[in-house]
Amino acid sequence: MSEISEEDWKRDLTIILEDLTSAQYEKMKERLTDFPEVQKAGRSREKMPGKIIQLYGTEKSILEMERVMQEIPRMDNRIQKLLKPYVEKVRSKPEKQQDDQLERSQPVKKLKTRDSQDGKALWEKSIFDLKSSEILETEAIVGKVVKKSKLLTYDTKIKKGKFCFYLGVADETASVKLMVYGKDLHRRIKEGSSYIFRELIQDGKYVKVNASSSVSETKPVNVPEEFEREAERLVYPESPLTSIKDIKSSPPQTHVSVEGTVTEIYPVQKEKVEHKEKMTNQQRFKLSQEAEEISVTMWDEATKQSKDLSVGDVLLLTNMKPNEYCGKVSLNSTKFTKINKVQSVGIRKVTLKIRGIKKATLKETQLEVELDTKLQTLCVASRLLAKTLDFQLKKGFGDDLLKRIPLSVEAEIQGNRIIKMADPENI
Known part of the structure; x- marks a missing residue:
């Protein structure tokens, strides 16, 4: 058996630590046993590998990192393909040599050997192992349901209208797409x-859950963010990134993704939607890209994603559905739409001119304002408006306010809301 090269181990340990997210790196430092707190706080990531090896020694540091990676957890192939060769070399040494080495360093937590292997029960198989080999009847996987598809119907030669759906499931090592049969399981299995x-x-290419399979809820499984995203994409692949210009010429049923800058935001409204008894939340905003602009409408739960948007934010919208009405193309959110902020302007300090009142209640007022040479609608708490402009907040106050406009105010805005106001004459 060849000796372990400290230089090689330091190089690969550096790569391992560099691959950790900030949160995982902090967890790693917290879980290092008998490591001085001052060293944890003051040691840069670049110098940490050398300090770990200096403190524990080469072989002990390998076993320590094996344990820590299990606890973070980072059991994915990207980390393990670097770590496992060193672990195998340490563990392949005669038992006495291992004991001598451990006596010269700090004790490490040993894994159970009677009923577990690599931190898992003998019946439990990681998703990474599942994807690289067959699963036996005596084995199972334990994972988090990251994404669940809608219930689908299919026909067989014997019966029509049977049900199935898909799950994106992940653990600390990988993600997998499961095909599940049955309406009852669709109701029982919950995302998250x-x-x-x-x-x-x-x-073939599917791992299936059928009537003979067993599904039991268990304690939460920690899943790295990369495998969560991967599990989502297994069930609902992200739509292609498309320019606004091309979207306007796309077939109406095509799902698209688009990046652009918010130029205008409208307040959330209640709209009556066909086939729904209750009124549904709706929020519109405009998105521009180069010389093109398109209207975007977020519906129902998707409006929660757009509540903190501001004019000037650069967004990436995924899985949007183009819609054409009276020759004009717009974008509508779908159940799988996501808004990602590429660049955020946050809170803006501006001078705006109030030109009109769209709606006025004792709780909230919607103002038509002139900002950046354009008219747009901003919302403000009526109490803040009354305090700034020094009028009595009472029923019908909008009529009195109309007599004073147009008027200019200094304001701080976030999204389509005015969060602070000051009358320039009183500053």
């Missing part, structure tokens, strides 16, 4: 919960 999937069937 973790389950034990037993007696699975591997059929």
